[in-house]
Amino acid sequence: MKGFHAFCVVLLIFGSVSEAKFDDFEDEEDIVEYDDNDFAEFEDVVEDSATESPQRVITTEDDEDETTVELEGQDESQEGDFEDADTQEGDTESEPYDDEEFEGYEDKPDTSSSKSKDPITIVDVPAHLQNSWESYYLEILMVTGLLAYIMNYIIGKNKNSRLAQAWFNTHRELLESNFTLVGDDGTNKEATSTGKLNQENEHIYNLWCSGRVCCEGMLIQLRFLKRQDLLNVLARMMRPVSDQVQIKVTMNDEDMDTYVFAVGTRKALVRLQKEMQDLSEFCSDKPKSGAKYGLPDSLAILSEMGEVTDGMMDTKMLHFLTHYADKIESIHFSDQFSGPKILQEEGQPLKLPDTKRTLLFTFNVPGSGNTYPKDMEALLPLMNMVIYSIDKAKKFRLNREGKQKADKNRARVEENFLKLTHVQRQEAAQSRREEKKRAEKERIMNEEDPEKQRRLEEAALRREQKKLEKKQMKMKQIKVKAM
Amino acid sequence: TGELQTKLPAPCRRYKPPPSECNPALDDPTPDYMNLLGMIFSMCGLMLKLKWCAWVAVYCSFISFANSRSSEDTKQMMSSFMLSISAVVMSYLQNPQPMTPPW
Numbered sequence: 001m002k003g004f005h006a007f008c009v010v011l012l013i014f015g016s017v018s019e020a021k022f023d024d025f026e027d028e029e030d031i032v033e034y035d036d037n038d039f040a041e042f043e044d045v046v047e048d049s050a051t052e053s054p055q056r057v058i059t060t061e062d063d064e065d066e067t068t069v070e071l072e073g074q075d076e077s078q079e080g081d082f083e084d085a086d087t088q089e090g091d092t093e094s095e096p097y098d099d100e101e102f103e104g105y106e107d108k109p110d111t112s113s114s115k116s117k118d119p120i121t122i123v124d125v126p127a128h129l130q131n132s133w134e135s136y137y138l139e140i141l142m143v144t145g146l147l148a149y150i151m152n153y154i155i156g157k158n159k160n161s162r163l164a165q166a167w168f169n170t171h172r173e174l175l176e177s178n179f180t181l182v183g184d185d186g187t188n189k190e191a192t193s194t195g196k197l198n199q200e201n202e203h204i205y206n207l208w209c210s211g212r213v214c215c216e217g218m219l220i221q222l223r224f225l226k227r228q229d230l231l232n233v234l235a236r237m238m239r240p241v242s243d244q245v246q247i248k249v250t251m252n253d254e255d256m257d258t259y260v261f262a263v264g265t266r267k268a269l270v271r272l273q274k275e276m277q278d279l280s281e282f283c284s285d286k287p288k289s290g291a292k293y294g295l296p297d298s299l300a301i302l303s304e305m306g307e308v309t310d311g312m313m314d315t316k317m318l319h320f321l322t323h324y325a326d327k328i329e330s331i332h333f334s335d336q337f338s339g340p341k342i343l344q345e346e347g348q349p350l351k352l353p354d355t356k357r358t359l360l361f362t363f364n365v366p367g368s369g370n371t372y373p374k375d376m377e378a379l380l381p382l383m384n385m386v387i388y389s390i391d392k393a394k395k396f397r398l399n400r401e402g403k404q405k406a407d408k409n410r411a412r413v414e415e416n417f418l419k420l421t422h423v424q425r426q427e428a429a430q431s432r433r434e435e436k437k438r439a440e441k442e443r444i445m446n447e448e449d450p451e452k453q454r455r456l457e458e459a460a461l462r463r464e465q466k467k468l469e470k471k472q473m474k475m476k477q478i479k480v481k482a483m
Numbered sequence: 484t485g486e487l488q489t490k491l492p493a494p495c496r497r498y499k500p501p502p503s504e505c506n507p508a509l510d511d512p513t514p515d516y517m518n519l520l521g522m523i524f525s526m527c528g529l530m531l532k533l534k535w536c537a538w539v540a541v542y543c544s545f546i547s548f549a550n551s552r553s554s555e556d557t558k559q560m561m562s563s564f565m566l567s568i569s570a571v572v573m574s575y576l577q578n579p580q581p582m583t584p585p586w
Binding site: 135139146148149153196199201221226228229231232 | 543549553581582
């Protein structure tokens, strides 16, 4: 009995000590992770007190309630406890292993661990909290696209610039030998050659040459493809297009006779006939084949009259046309050139547009898009053709018949135009007269001096009466004449 | 002498830029369209908080710049560009989530 009492006392003392230790532990609520070392204290306590198992069960359960999500650590620590418990039991207790004692011990932690498993569902962390670059793949794609666009812009711009420079280097000598002023952008006070191309755009370069007999000047425009725009580059992959060189020679009035003539690819001529004012008015027939003169099938002719065609198609011109047919898009000589048809919203324009004697050439650069600077040399003979054409236009004169026909044509066109616009012109004149009257009336009204007002009104009345009288006189005269 | 005959220093005509105020716009309306589209998309991106609208606006303003004519106003270009960049930045400040494709 005494031994039993002593045992109970010892038990109580050690129990309180261990509880105190666990209290300290319970107070720490923020502990998330457990290392095995955290349970070192408990291990010591377990080794010291042999018969503490039931209490330990209770306290570890408390621990489990307070611990948080990390199951693995918990499992490990529990196992550690179990192991220690087992070894402890084996070492210190002489009593046989009581399975009943440990049933609850193992089950309870299991059930409690399964309980703690249920409410836990692992949810995917939202993308913006993930802190990984992979989720931003669309943004990276966009930025890459932009960079590709910028790269293409730089490359395309440089290529166009190199092509333009190559063209100019090839043609410089010929131009400088024929023109005094090569290269002018209109900004200098004096007419000095700049000697370089005038860049209008990333894909358009201009060159103005002047100072030659026969012509006022020559404007050369290098219209390259938009290599600096990636969208354009991609569109061109579907449909190949060529770079073009457009040359416009303005002739002096006395250096060119009156005719309208065009030669070029059939497609280009059809388009020009629709678009250009002079071609649509003077060359009403469809483009004719030039086989009669020995031209290749790809080229067709639009002409005001047959005499002009005969005159234009001399041997040298034919030579140029046949040899370089693939590079020629269109050639257009006209004394009535006024540009493309102007589509005005108020109906017909009230007066004929200004015309200028012009020679227009459009050439395709070989390569149809995939051009290299050395391809520009192939265009040099075409420039020779241009110079030859200028001289030819000066020399070529229509004979008497041709001139008569030409004059008749021009008179006809003008008459048609006047007829079409007669009504509009009348209306315009009427509206102008009405405006004048209104302005006068306003002036009268605005006069502050009543005297002056009266006088002005009387003057206006008198003027109107005079007009009426004049009209009546005219009518009388017409009646008399008719009689 | 042949060369001398062909050249005449006196009647040198100065270069006059062709009087085509309306023609450039008619020939190639791309930069104007792209400018307008860019502004519309950037306003959509800002108001409706759609990221892809803002990105398309940036692309539009780049395309407009690449196609621009020499007579084009750089101020217009810069303002459209700045607007599109601000649309992108504002969309991401308001909502740092990565973009979802519009389909």
